[in-house]
Amino acid sequence: MATMHYREIPGRSFLYWAGLAVCALLTVAGVGAGLYMRAEGHHVTGMNQQIVWGIEHVFAVFLIVAASGALNVASIASVFGRTIYKPLSRLSGLLAIALLIGGLWDLVLDLGRPGHVLDAIIYGNFRSIFAWNMYLYAGFLLITGFYLWFMMERRLNRYSHAMGVTAFLWRLTLTTGTGSIFGFLVSRSAYDTALLAPMFIIMSFAYGLATFLLILIGGFRALARPVGERIRGRLKILLTVFVAAVLYFAVVYNLTNLYMPGQRAFEGFVLLHGGVYTMLFWVGQILIGGVFPLVLLLGKKGASARTLVMASVAVLIGGLAQVYIIIVGAQAYPQQLFPGMIVHSSFYDGVVNPYIPGWPETTLAVSGVGLVGLIVLLAVRVLPFLPLSLADEVTDVHGHDQTVTAAGAAATP
Numbered sequence: 001m002a003t004m005h006y007r008e009i010p011g012r013s014f015l016y017w018a019g020l021a022v023c024a025l026l027t028v029a030g031v032g033a034g035l036y037m038r039a040e041g042h043h044v045t046g047m048n049q050q051i052v053w054g055i056e057h058v059f060a061v062f063l064i065v066a067a068s069g070a071l072n073v074a075s076i077a078s079v080f081g082r083t084i085y086k087p088l089s090r091l092s093g094l095l096a097i098a099l100l101i102g103g104l105w106d107l108v109l110d111l112g113r114p115g116h117v118l119d120a121i122i123y124g125n126f127r128s129i130f131a132w133n134m135y136l137y138a139g140f141l142l143i144t145g146f147y148l149w150f151m152m153e154r155r156l157n158r159y160s161h162a163m164g165v166t167a168f169l170w171r172l173t174l175t176t177g178t179g180s181i182f183g184f185l186v187s188r189s190a191y192d193t194a195l196l197a198p199m200f201i202i203m204s205f206a207y208g209l210a211t212f213l214l215i216l217i218g219g220f221r222a223l224a225r226p227v228g229e230r231i232r233g234r235l236k237i238l239l240t241v242f243v244a245a246v247l248y249f250a251v252v253y254n255l256t257n258l259y260m261p262g263q264r265a266f267e268g269f270v271l272l273h274g275g276v277y278t279m280l281f282w283v284g285q286i287l288i289g290g291v292f293p294l295v296l297l298l299g300k301k302g303a304s305a306r307t308l309v310m311a312s313v314a315v316l317i318g319g320l321a322q323v324y325i326i327i328v329g330a331q332a333y334p335q336q337l338f339p340g341m342i343v344h345s346s347f348y349d350g351v352v353n354p355y356i357p358g359w360p361e362t363t364l365a366v367s368g369v370g371l372v373g374l375i376v377l378l379a380v381r382v383l384p385f386l387p388l389s390l391a392d393e394v395t396d397v398h399g400h401d402q403t404v405t406a407a408g409a410a411a412t413p
Contacts, residue, residue, distance in 0.1 A: 019373065030364045044358060050335075061327065062319060068208060072092070076238075078151075078163075091216065095212055097141060099372055101371065102372035121138075136173060140171060143170050152384070199253060202249055210315040219380070219386065220386075225388060228392035250290070280324060284318055285318050290318060293312075
């Protein structure tokens, strides 16, 4: 039977330190932008009284959704018994934690006074989906942390299946809660549909796996560690199914809105005459994020490392476009206070609300990505998250794990 070895990365190369420096710089810049917004007020951003959720909220929701999907690889191994994915489980759990922290980082800095986030926990309003999500996020971090511990500590391996099932159910609940933030808002034409909850779940599968593939293939290429065709082939199939499912839900969501008389005007805005939002939908979400990766993945070289990287980048670009339309596009469209009635006033009635992201909110948004990279780079340097090899000859579906420390001493089976 194949034996899987894990080891910390050396962390002595110029590439490692350059990546660490860039991620640290982005993180610090985000802190500076958050402090500047707190001191000057949100008028220094592109947000206004009509668009109160900006680009930092787009990145935050995207990272939180991707966090749930990044754990999917570990869930497939422990919950569904597909042991070929087991060597990837540690990295899957680490990336899930890092992505959630990065998303919450953007949200907390945007508050201006981060300490206020505790109010949602201490004075919980359980009629608010926002309050529920605070508990879901904290629970996800706690459960995934224990899940990683049970996977990495051989004496606790027997509990990893039960914890994996718990993490799997919890992350589905978390993503449902994130989608319900918008699905429960009846005041916006783009929202007020139960389809958003399951759509966010399948979006998480695609975005999380695409992020995982970029970290896996890029990291192993930098470390000169092989990723075999068997692993790449399985991940290619998963990504193909998830991308196709996201496209399917996008079609169903938009057709549902077209069928509903109260939603048709908004659909016309997004599909035909919404300017930048129409372009983001057709070019960003559909073409780049859906059709292009499917063409790549279904081609003859769909399982090659280069193709997987290109497809994953396209999926992430399309995902950001999709979340941008959901969050910003829905606010830009004129709010219908009295459907079917004509309302005239001097307060933006019937006017598409403008929004151009300013540098403070853009810097804050990107800092969440920097924090994700910082967490991952530091973690793989000090703990054995990555296997020494994922070559076909060692990824035996009947294999078991064996941890190797940086000094080269193997743990007792």
